[in-house]
Amino acid sequence: MGEPIRVLHVVTYMGRGGLETMIMNYYRHIDRSKVQFDFLTHRDEKWDYDDEIESLGGRIYHLPRLNPFSPKYLKSLDDFFRDHKEYDIVHCHQDCLSGIVLKYAKKNGVPFTIAHSHSSNQNKNFKYLIKLVAKRNITKYADYLFACGKEAGRWMFNTDDFTILNNAIDTESYIYNEEKSLNMRKKLGIENKFVVGHVGRFRKEKNHSFIIDIFKKVSEIKKDALLMLVGDGELLEEMKNKVSSLGLDDKVMFLGSRSDVSDLMQAMDV
Template sequence: MRILHVVETLHVGGLERVVIDLVREQIVRGNHCLVVCLFEKGALVNEIEAQGIPVETCSKQGGLDIAATKRLRGFIREFQANVVHSHNVICNYYAAMALMSNTGVLLVNTRHGIGDMPIKQNWLYGLSLLRTNRAVGVCNATSNMLRRQFPVFSRKIVTVRNGIVLDAYQKRSPKSHQWLTEQLSVPGDTMLVAIVARLNMIKNHSMLFRAFRLVLESVPGARLLVIGDGELRSVLEREVRRMGLKEKIIFLGDRRDVATLLSGVDLFVLSSLKEGYSISLLEACASALPLVATNAGGNSEIVQHNNNGLLVENGDVNSLADSIIAILTSDRKRQEYGSNSRAWVEREGTVRGMCRKYEAIYQGN
C-alpha cells in the first residue's frame, strides 16, 4: 500500500511523534510512505529522513493558498498514493481540495485534539468531510465531539487511540531515580514529580504550580520537573519566582531524553484544561508511573481513577494537591498504580495496535 501522510509541520509535539512512529511501523509492515508538510518541515525532519523516509513540503502561505493545493496534488500523483492520511483540520481541507477530482484515492483524516476551531476553519473542515472517507478521533472524547459538530457524517467517524513504541521506555527504577537526582544536584531521597507538556494556556501549568505549593507543606523535599517549552515559558518562570519556588520547580525545557527522565521520577502529573489523547500520559504509563491528571478530554480514557492514578476536576487546586500528596506519601500506591499503568499501556497503547486499526480502515473496514 502507498500511504501519503499530510501534516502541518514536523516540529516537536505529540501529533508529530504519533505520525513518525506510525509511518515507521507502516514501513516495517511492508507499506510505502511519504510525509508531506503543509507549511514547513520542522525540527523532527532529520529523524525521519535519516531512516530513508522522504519528506516534502507545500510551503503554504497565509490564507487560502491555491499553489500549496497544486503542490500537494502533484505529490499525490507522483507518489501514486492509494491512501492520503491527513492529520487535523487544515491538512484535511487541503487534502480534500487536492483530491476533489481524484475519487480513486482514499482520504482518511485524524483529529488529534479537542480545542475549539475558528468558525471559518470549522466550516471548511465540515465541507472537506464530503470528500473524506473516514474521520478518526484519537479517543472517544474526540470522536463524540466530531459527532456533535457534524452529525450528518456520524457514520464516517470512528475511534483509533494513539499508540507509542514501548521499547523506547524503561520502567522506573531506583537506579534511574538516583541518576536523575544526581543530574539535578538534589538529595537522593527527593520525591520527583514531572509534567511533560507545551508551556501554553491549555496545559494550565499555573494550576499545577499553585497545587505544588500546597504539596510542599506535606512533602517539603519534593521537586516538580517541568519538561517542555512554549510561548509562556518566561511568564511561568516569573510566576515561580514570585511564589518563591525557584528551587522547587525546575524548568528543563524541550528534551530528547524524555524516556530516560521519566524512568527516574516518582509521579507524573498533567493539569490540562483540554486534552485529546495525551502522548505524554502514554509515555508515563510506559515508564510504569502513577498518574494524576485533570478530567479533561481523553485523560479519563488513560487514567483509571484509583487503579493507575487519580483524576481531579479542572480548577480544583486543593484536590490536585491532595492527590499528589496521597501518592507521594504511599509506597503502595506508587507501586500498584505504576504497575497497573504499564500493564494497561501494553494492552491498549502500542503503535502496533494503532497501526493495525488504521490498516483495517485503509482496507475499507
C-alpha cells in the same frame, strides 16, 4: 517483492509534539517493506524527527503555511497532488482544516483519504470561528475518520461514525528501573527530592497554569517537592514568569524539548 505502499502524512512539521511522536511510534514498528510513510509539511525549517524519517526511507516535502484564503497556497497544494500520483493513501493531521487538504487530494485522484482528530480542546479565538466553518467539509472529502478518543472525534467530525486509534507507545521503555531512576536523579541533581513531573507542549490545552497552581499547594505541604516540566511551546515564557511570581524558581525545572522522556519519567515520583 513489489514497492511498498506509500502513505502521505500531512502535518504542520515533525517536531517533538504529541501527534508527531505518535506517528513516529507507529513508523518505527511497521513493516516498511510493505508500508512506507512520507510527510507533507507546512514549514521550511528542519525539525526534530527529520533525520530519523529520512533514515527510515521516508521523504519530506514542504509547502507554505496552510492558509485557506491564500490562492498561492491552494495552487501549491493542487500542484503537489497533481505532480505526486504515487499516493494511494493521504492521512491528514491538519485539525479542522483537513478538509481543505483532502479536497485537493481527491481532486487529483487519491483513492483513500483519512482525517485525524487529535484534540477536543480548542482556543476560542478568530481561528476557532474559521475552524467551526471549515470542519463541516471534512466528511465530504475524507473516506475514513480517525480520532484519539471519543470527545476528539465528536468535536471535529460531528458524528459518532469514526475509528478510535489509540496513541500507542513502546511500553517496555517506561517500565520502572531503579538503577535508571537513581542515575537520572543524580544527573539532574535531584537525589533527595519529591519529584512531580509533566511532559507536554506549552499550549493552552495542556493547562500548565493549573499544574503550577496545584504544585504551589504541594510545595507548601512537602518542602522537598520539585516540579519537572518537559516540553517547549508558545506559553513557555509566560509559565516561567508565573513560576517566578509565585516564588517557585528554585522548585521548578524547565527542561525543554527532550529525546529521553522515558528516562526522565524514571526520575519522577508522580
